Amino acid sequence: MEPIETPRLILRPLSFEDVPDLLEYHSDPEVVRYIPWPARTHDDVVEVVQAYQRSRYCLADQGDSLVLGWALRADNKVIGQSNMSLLSSSNQTADVGWVTHPRFGRQGYAQEATQALLTWAFERFDLHRVVAHIDTRNVHSARFAEKLGMRREAELKKAIRNKGQWCDTWVYAVLREEVDCMPQKRFDRLD
Numbered sequence: 001m002e003p004i005e006t007p008r009l010i011l012r013p014l015s016f017e018d019v020p021d022l023l024e025y026h027s028d029p030e031v032v033r034y035i036p037w038p039a040r041t042h043d044d045v046v047e048v049v050q051a052y053q054r055s056r057y058c059l060a061d062q063g064d065s066l067v068l069g070w071a072l073r074a075d076n077k078v079i080g081q082s083n084m085s086l087l088s089s090s091n092q093t094a095d096v097g098w099v100t101h102p103r104f105g106r107q108g109y110a111q112e113a114t115q116a117l118l119t120w121a122f123e124r125f126d127l128h129r130v131v132a133h134i135d136t137r138n139v140h141s142a143r144f145a146e147k148l149g150m151r152r153e154a155e156l157k158k159a160i161r162n163k164g165q166w167c168d169t170w171v172y173a174v175l176r177e178e179v180d181c182m183p184q185k186r187f188d189r190l191d
């Protein structure tokens with residue numbers, strides 16, 4: 001696929017050269033606390049990159065998924081990633097997720113990447129609705145979804161098992177027609 005470009009980032013498929021960058025945050029127990037991954041070793045990261053690379057980078061058929069790294073334009077370092085998967089082709093609904101390397105947190109990178117990804121994905125795959133499932137304890141991520149312009153639509157009780165525990169989750173959503181109304185992109189204000 002063609003990378004997605006933003007003012008500071010290039011969103012692109014991940015490769016084995018990115019493993020050291022990914023390991024910095026995939027191995028951090030705080031980063032993965034509310035996402036269904038273990039804290040990963042080097043070998044685990046190599047394995048997930050192999051799995052990411054099996055993607056067709058397309059959301060056409062139910063179950064299709066993709067992962068894009070956020071590489072800094074300045075030096076190509078990967079400082080986060082987005083994932084998307086098609087939940088229903090008949091309902092044109094996909095799921096989105098986000099992770100920022102903590103050293104690069106609170107600098108607007110997740111917002112910059114996710115807004116660009118959503119704009120691209122709605123158009124490219126003719127999506128109607130994108131949802132995010134967020135552990136109710138993950139208040140930073142919920143605040144992030146709200147800042148992005150997503151709407152909290154539901155609370156699901158003990159819906160996801162994460163690290164041996166049943167967790168309540170919030171469902172956040174955005175519709176295609178709402179993407180243009182998303183808040184002014186923070187990076188527009190950086191100039």
Ligand SMILES: CC(C)(COP(=O)(O)OP(=O)(O)OC[C@H]1O[C@@H](n2cnc3c(N)ncnc32)[C@H](O)[C@@H]1OP(=O)(O)O)[C@@H](O)C(=O)NCCC(=O)NCCS
Pocket residue numbers: 030031032034035097098099100101104105106107108109110111112133134135138140141143144145147
């Ligand atoms: C959630 C997460 C992706 C946010 O990434 P980020 O790059 O720091 O986010 P941004 O800098 O783009 O922040 C955008 C907005 O999100 C909210 N936000 C992000 N981090 C926050 C924090 N630590 N505390 C409160 N609000 C936060 C704020 O509203 C922020 O806007 P503001 O800085 O103008 O107040 C990041 O904290 C993360 O990777 N968490 C661990 C992984 C995870 O749980 N992923 C989500 C699974 S559902």
